[in-house]
Amino acid sequence: MSVSAALSKVLAATRPAFNARVATVRRAQSSFDEQVFSAIVTELLDPVAASVEAAAPERTAAVVQAGFDIALTLAARRLAGPGARRDFVDRLWREVMPGLARPVSERPRALLGGLTNAVLNIAATSGARPGEWLDLMTNAAPLATSATLLEIGQVLAWRAGMSHYRDGALNAADLLPPATSLALLNAKGDWTKVRARLAEDRWWRPDRDSAASEDISIGGFTGFGGPFSHPPKVCVGPEGFVVRSGERTLLLVADCYGATLHPVSPESFDALPDRPAALDAKGVRVGDRVVPLTIPRQGLSTAADKTAVVVASDYSYDLKVLPWRRP
């Protein structure tokens, strides 16, 4: 497959150095597949090089240099290209990066490498939605500069389900122009007020008119790629909900944009008292709200904190996170 003139020009100019880099990695890693690497260069690096050539031709060489090293790592670790377990990195480079040509041209290694790491992290986080992040990034590309792109990525990662980054993402949004922050969250009005309400209520979404928040389902059987080998049990601890499934203990962090699970030490669960939420004929009762149940009452494990109820069952590998708010 042929590559763009922009990429072939840089490759030709620095051929001995590039060849030496490939040779070194090949020697260090016997499983290094040159065909995979070649596919990454031609299918992923080439569109980026072409877009940078169009936006800032004087920076094409720098972008290709940085991209070439990253491509080597991606190929060596099978994180992109043919044979990769997921195609999120491919999509990032093919669909998102060309729209970010100008910022990437100014800080190629930081932005190409950083955003690649970001999509890998989001894809590896149970409960997060990497596909949605890629779509949001594509839409937000016109708002980005080389100085703000990383903060934009953080805010959108939160929107794409990385709810454990809520506080950090709000701080990142503070560093952006207010109009950009509002646009990223699909909000209207005054950023200061929106920010204050977000800080006060973790279940409020500025893009939804309704006060009622949606229920969240998270989990799944490990055999199908989920995080749980056994039906989970749940307790509420000082830092949030703690979930036990077989040998694994996980912290559940949830808010209006989603829920994520993070490994913690087993003591985090063992030390907690078993305080289930109240059950009555209508369902789980929390404060003055009754959450109706659609699963059998036998073998239920429930926990509630100030803003949410989590329900687990011996008959399911999924957890239900049910936000509740006093009307």
Added chain:
Amino acid sequence: MAKLPIFQRLSKAPTQPKVSAPSKAFDVADLYDGPISTEDARAGETTAFDEKLRQAYFWIVNTAIISPHYDVEFNDAPPIQYRVGDTKRLLTLPSAQSYSSYALLPLLTFATQGKCLFIGGPGRGKTASAILMGVLAGYPVKDVRRAMQHGHPQMTIADLLGNPLPADLVTAQSMDAIRIAWRPWLAMRVKIIDEYNRIPTRTQSALLTVMGDNYAEVLGQIHECPPAAWFMTANDDKGGGTYQVIEALRDRIDVIVQALAFNPRFLADLLVRIEENLRPEDVVPPEIVFSQGELQQLNKAVRKVPIPAEVRRRMEFFASQFEFMETAGDQYEYLTKDTVRLSGVDWGMVTAADSGRDRLKDIGCQTVNGLSVRNLMTLISYSKAMAYFRGGQEVSLEDVRQILPFVLRDKLKPDPDAPFFAMPENAAFRVDSIGWLRHAFDLSCEEYDRLDLDRDDPVANMSDEFALGLDEIGGREVRARLTRIERLIGERVEGRKLYGSTYDDLLKLKYLHQRYTNYLHWLGAKR
């Protein structure tokens, strides 16, 4: 050509991760951490010095020096062990981060500004390791190579230190007027002497002044040198070579590290260097280079690492085993091996007269000398550096145990005629001094535990009591303390054999007795 990434790759921080606390703090900046290096995204960040030191270590062992010998072993759980061969030697798979002494000891020398001797056969990377240390101190490779002193039989003091200016030699009216062109290496913070055992004896004496007192002297002119880390190489550690190394110079060396044999299983790593025509010292990543200010701060930070009293006591107990020699004299204070050495009397004759003690059990009988103050200071200094390197808040017993053999090698001299070495199971210790010294420390700790000194150490209690000061202490209390000391000495000497630790305890009690006696006299005169 750009530097090959494989030679520039650093181990990802933290290199010594601690067990995470149950609490979970999420940092949105972690979103951009991952397998892809983002170099310039991290510009301006500073790394803690212990982390930087560990990154330097891992760069050296993973990239620069092929030394896959993890002989400095640490465990946080019982290690897996195998008995191998006819001699049933122990092969241990450590359960915690362990290190190669060949890369670790030079780095600790770098951090403490100590003096390290590389020993081993030719072509094992001794000089290359020393050059790396120079580069880590921020000097260009060319400068380090040019400043390296190569020992040779014709080396004069002028070759080593500098020449008087010829014009001044002719025109000067006094010695003060003769200017000296000092050698540039004297001003460097990393000093390298290659094959120091080939330097003639007279020149060695000039070197000793620079090493010991940090100044150089030529024709009465003095040149002050900055504090520096010293790296020397030799083909053996016994001081042999073209010239015998003078005793005082050998004693100035803090640690001796042996270049172990190359494992041919790692031949592929050599191939890359040959084919790419690269030398590790040419591609040291700038992230692990220490500036002059950082070096000073690193040294200061190492000194600040505390040694807990319980660890210090075990060091004291170990050190007290060796100097005592009951047959060495008549007066109590002179019952030491040093008295024998100074007298010139045959060692065998003195030890033959040593009867009554269990010479197999007494660790002190394994050596012909004791530990000097300099040895102990070095041990303290390197133990702190070991703890700092591992990211510890204080020195642990294991830090001391691992570093001790490298400090005391060639300092604590074994007595080959000692009954300990005649035992078949200890025969290997005649040649393996590192193993022997670590074993001796283990024996000392076992004895310390047997005596239950962690919980019951009256001498330590009396020392602590005295350390609180004598202000406001009345005559009655002083007399009571004197009685307690006399009673304790009585208990210690009654029907007991004398061992090194008892000898030092009795000397300490005599010291306390004397201080209280003087104070009592002073109180009496005051009235």
